[in-house]
Amino acid sequence: MKLVVRVKLLPTPEQTVALEATLRACNDAASRLSIRAFESGRTSRAALQALAYADLKARGLSAQPALHVLRKVADAYTAPRANLKAGNLGRRGSKRYGRATGKAVVFRPDAAQxxxxxxxxxxxxxxxxxxxxxxxxxxxxxxxxxxxxxxxxxxxxxxxxxxxxxxxxxxxxxxxxIPEGARNTDPDGFVGVDLGIVNIATTSTGIRHSGRRLNRRRKADRRLRAKLERKGTKSARRRAKRHAGKEARRARDINHKISKRIVAEAQRTDRGIALEDLTGIRERVRLRKPQRVTLHSWSFRQLGTFIAYKAQRAGVPVVYVDPAYTSRECSRCHHVDRRNRPSQAVFVCQACGFVEHADLNSSHNIAARGWWTWVRGAESQVPALTLTA
Incomplete structure (x- = not known):
């Protein structure tokens, strides 16, 4: 499996100048090539190499850096092309589709090379x-x-x-x-993990990782950003820049700790892990404007990815299950009813009267679906991951 390790460089002032010039030159060349590729409609690696390899060499790039610029531009168009084909960026002729296809990809001067x-x-x-x-x-x-x-x-x-x-x-x-651990091919059941906002993660073993403190900090960060944007002074912009990324780093640290505990628990009890397949949830869910901010700042995908790669490294099997109605289905009698959720935290089955914390009930359903997914031989294939260790 693949992981990425980030190390900090300690350049001298002279080295900093050379590094800045290198990144600027590579990204400027990539932006110019991207515009040419967009206008000509030729975005594959082979087409770009025939189109602009000589020009990149003439701009002062050596052979290998020029090839990396070509590949970077080609890769920048691969994901949008796949999303357009899958319909994730709206229907042809819609405003959203037009925004996605109406302009070329442009690279920041300090983008990674x-x-x-x-x-x-x-x-x-x-x-x-x-x-x-x-x-x-x-x-x-x-x-x-x-x-x-x-x-x-x-x-x-x-x-x-x-x-x-x-x-x-x-x-x-x-x-x-990184070499993977010895794979557990005969798990003794599955730990179901329900990902949420009020509770970041709830496992079928009864452990809840509360998100209240993190959500309060996020709300305070949003208020601070809004205040600094309204102020608009030079010192306010400087302070906003210092705080940029602080919320993301805090959430990443919490997600690393939670995922480590979940994987350790599954490994200790000789079980696999069952997660909901939440692909495209932000596009599917329709919420009021105040709720959208909370949803879009929810790092559920990052937590799910951390669990997946840590499990893969430890040899713990991971399966993804259909998330439909896991919050409305009774984990005892499997009766599905909208009225089973009288509130965010409470689950009361209208058929058998079973009462449980709503997130814990959902995690039991996820665990059961994970086991049946495994029995049917539909084990998920976790893709090669590129995450910061």
């Missing part, structure tokens, strides 16, 4: 890297990271690394091929 082993080499013992720049090969570029990250780099690094700049700080994101 991939490097392979031909233009980036690691000296792990010295904690330095040698990297191609537009002003020549740069050697002795220092980096730092946590001990666990550096050990993972030493043992498992393989493939490309991405150079990126965030808020004036420089990073390299390296791909690592």
């Amino acid at each position: 991939p490097f392979d082993d031909r233009c980036l080499s690691w000296q792990l013992d010295e904690r330095t890297v040698s990297i191609w720049t537009t002003s020549g090969r740069m050697k002795g570029l220092a980096f730092t990271g946590q001990g666990e990250q550096l050990a993972m780099l030493t043992a498992y690094r393989k493939g490309e690394s991405d150079l990126l700049c965030r808020d004036g700080r420089w990073y390299l994101v390296a791909t690592c091929e």
